[in-house]
Amino acid sequence: MGNGLRERWRINAMRTIQERALDLFDARGFDAVTIEEIAAAAEVSPSSVYRYFGTKEGLLVADEFDSMSQETLEGILDVNDPVGSLLRAVVKYEATAEQTPQRRVRYFFKVPSVRMAACAALDRASQRIAPMLVTSGGMTTTQARVAANALVFGYFAALEQWYLDGGADPIAKYVDDGMQPLRGLWPTPDEA
Template sequence: MAATTRPSPGDALATSQPRPGLRERKKLKTRIAIRRATYRLIAEQGYEATTVEQIAEAAEVSPSTVFRYFPTKEDIVLTDDYDPIMESELRARPADEDPLESLRKVLTQSLATFIQEERDEVVQRTRLMVEVPAVRARMTETMSTTSELLVRALADRTGRDHDDLEVRVLTAAVLGALREVMLYWAARDHEDDLIELVDHGLSTIQNGLRL
């Protein structure tokens, strides 16, 4: 049977953003190659046994190139190219839509695309979040970058300042719920429907904890 080629995050990015120049496309291609090499090596020999030098060799780049794109090994596991997509989609949501509903739509649609295109990567990433404390700790740090992008987009849509407390709190609550849902999903061997779990988690923020 002939192998099929799945779309990559780069393909999704290209459909939602203006086509980048040659230099940016080369950078994206390199980032994807490094990530895929990392996940392949981790699947074969485990997280701790996988070194940056091995990753560089598998991705056919130098170790310095790996570090130029990803400051730590944890960043290779956690970084993807969906943040610009989510920011763009959030800005495109209807102006009169409830902010929490806008975030719900953007997150669930982005996750659905990610799972469809890169399910194995999502499963491996979330498993490492549960099993490797360094990955879990770094995840909390890297989420701050996503938060800043979404805060700016949400603030602009609602006519508020970028440092508005309510906007920051809402965004942080949503991303915190997403983090816990991902850990819960992985801890249960990825048996549940992730999108339904995310939707349930955001409904908890909206409705509160029912007694």
């Protein structure tokens, strides 16, 4: 089995596990469901669930970004327009999402342990982005760390507002609006 096929199989398996987990969480509540029950519903072993997600909270916060190669990330993130890059990624995600993310996202803001796991994942994302901002030559290490955190946690704040407002409008609308204060850090290329 080639790497591309193996990777697609892994991603499909992860999505199936996440869907079965969401079915159980929606029916019985997050805290009432065990990894063993999720594994049984997804027809995989509990060790597979742990291998793919690490924790029950990881089932909800894991996405393609976590396993994205640095090369792919560098192709997505324009260091001269990180806000625009983020917005384009959100628009692309929303266009290809098989379902509304609200089903999964609501747990980010309703279950404290899931929120903590989401914040840890965002911190890891920030740690991957910051060196790219330094390498571009425009920021010191400290500036890049602050800017990367502003970007990823700003996204999370916009996502939370989207959720609190009922999730009817596109997430991208909230990201675009919420990121306006960061445009002072990174003017769009046509403003520069």
